[in-house]
Amino acid sequence: xxxxxxxxxxxxxxxxxxxxxxxxxxxxxxxxxxxxxxxxxxxxxxxxxxxxxxxxxxxxxxxxxxxxxxxxxxxxxxxxxxxxxxxxxxxxxxxxxxxxxxxxxxxxxxxxxxxxxxxxxxxxxxxxxxxxxxxxxxxxxxxxxxxxxxxxxxxxxxxxxxxxxxxxxxxxxxxxxxxxxxxxxxxxxxxxxxxxxxxxxx
Numbered sequence: 001x002x003x004x005x006x007x008x009x010x011x012x013x014x015x016x017x018x019x020x021x022x023x024x025x026x027x028x029x030x031x032x033x034x035x036x037x038x039x040x041x042x043x044x045x046x047x048x049x050x051x052x053x054x055x056x057x058x059x060x061x062x063x064x065x066x067x068x069x070x071x072x073x074x075x076x077x078x079x080x081x082x083x084x085x086x087x088x089x090x091x092x093x094x095x096x097x098x099x100x101x102x103x104x105x106x107x108x109x110x111x112x113x114x115x116x117x118x119x120x121x122x123x124x125x126x127x128x129x130x131x132x133x134x135x136x137x138x139x140x141x142x143x144x145x146x147x148x149x150x151x152x153x154x155x156x157x158x159x160x161x162x163x164x165x166x167x168x169x170x171x172x173x174x175x176x177x178x179x180x181x182x183x184x185x186x187x188x189x190x191x192x193x194x195x196x197x198x199x200x201x202x
Contacts, residue, residue: 004107005100006190007124009115011162012155013141014130015175019186020111026183027190030103034112037095041088042067049087075151075158089118096123116168117160128189129169131162132176 006023010016023029042050042065051059054073060066074081100108100123112120121127132140141152166172171189175182 003105005124006109007115007127008111010130011159013137014132016111016130019130020109022183023109029107029109032096032099032110034092037092038088041091046087075155126170128171129165130173130175131166
């Protein structure tokens with residue numbers, strides 16, 4: 001049986017974790033989180049490259065990466081953001097491929113916020129984009145990350161727009177303030193392929 005790999009993407013703070021948590025808790029699906037591998041990537045030789053580029057200011061007193069300081073740099077500069085992504089994306093991709101192979105032939109969920117930007121569509125068999133009202137997105141990001149409005153807007157602007165992700169996705173799931181409606185959409189998307197063919201969950 002061909003492995004079904006669902007790639008979940010969407011703008012920052014649109015609800016990707018809410019959807020992946022539901023898929024895991026309700027259906028027992030394994031979740032591979034690109035953000036987890038990204039955090040793992042920012043150590044050892046990659047950390048040395050980061051400190052060589054930006055100096056000790058991006059390290060804390062223990063010599064570990066100060067992620068907030070690095071974030072303030074990369075979200076303010078497209079060239080710095082591209083440099084960092086080129087540094088860590090190959091590692092993220094290798095981890096996702098390796099972990100998915102170990103889970104064959106079950107249905108696997110990959111949460112990849114920059115799925116389209118990093119051109120990782122080849123890793124998945126279908127793409128789901130989670131979207132919400134832009135005002136909701138902004139407020140959720142401010143509340144979740146304790147950011148100012150300008151900081152939150154800067155992070156949103158650094159990514160591909162929600163409308164672009166919607167255009168590219170096989171499935172679009174709207175995350176409003178109604179969890180029942182959200183999970184109904186998730187159930188429907190899981191039990192039917194983007195082509196309308198019924199699929200077993202596992």
